[in-house]
Amino acid sequence: METDALQTTPSRGPYIAVITNRNTNLVIRGFMLFSIGVFLALVLNLLQVQRNVTLFPPDVISSIFSSAWWVPPCCGTASAMIGLLYPCIDSRLGEPHKFKREWSSVMRCVAVFVGINHASAKVDFANNVQLSLTLAALSIGLWWTFDRSRSGFGLGVVIALLATLSTQLLVYNGVFQYTSPDFLYIRSWLPCIFFAGVITMGNIGRQLALYECKRMSGKTHQD
Secondary structure, eight states: OHHHHHHHHHHHHHHHHHHHHHHHHHHHHHHHHHHHHHHHHHHHHHHHHOTTOSSOOTTHHHHHTOSOTTHHHHHHHHHHHHHHHHHHHHHHHTOOOOTTOSHHHHHHHHHHHHHHHHHHHHOOOSSHHHHHHHHHHHHHHHHHHHTOOHHHHHHHHHHHHHHHHHHHHHHHTTSOOOSSOOBTTBOTTHHHHHHHHHHHHHHHHHHHHHHHHHHHHHHHHHO
């Protein structure tokens, strides 16, 4: 009996090590996604506030933090949840996402997302309907160019609607407000921005998960 116990104990070691590594990597990925979300929130806030800045004036740093303190952490938390959810859903559905799985594509997706946000603040349109339709087309184009998965589109729509509803509740309760609301206390193009953001963070999360999978498989082969 003692011999059997000694034989079964070592077999649990690699299994526990794998679970520990997965949990550690999950925490690391979550922290990276949170940091990226906070950074993008600060950058996009800077683009919204500093409308006609070409050089960096002395007060540009203070303008980065001109929004409420809770906005960047909330964006970071949402980014971490979305980035971890996308590869998890792909795994559950048995449909691993293989379209444009390289970091250069992810960086281009981030650049397009920032450009869409920039356009919402700086490009002048004849009316809000034209602006909303243009941003909707750009957001769907971002999904088609960098994602093209049904799960990605579905999650993007659902999360964008939930984020829009949450924003409406915050504005309705006086937490903050938009300067020119045109649709139920908010701007009509806001769901398009949320959708593009979800697709972008989903792509980043998928790429981080793919990198982790390759690294773990490499370690397994070496062992």
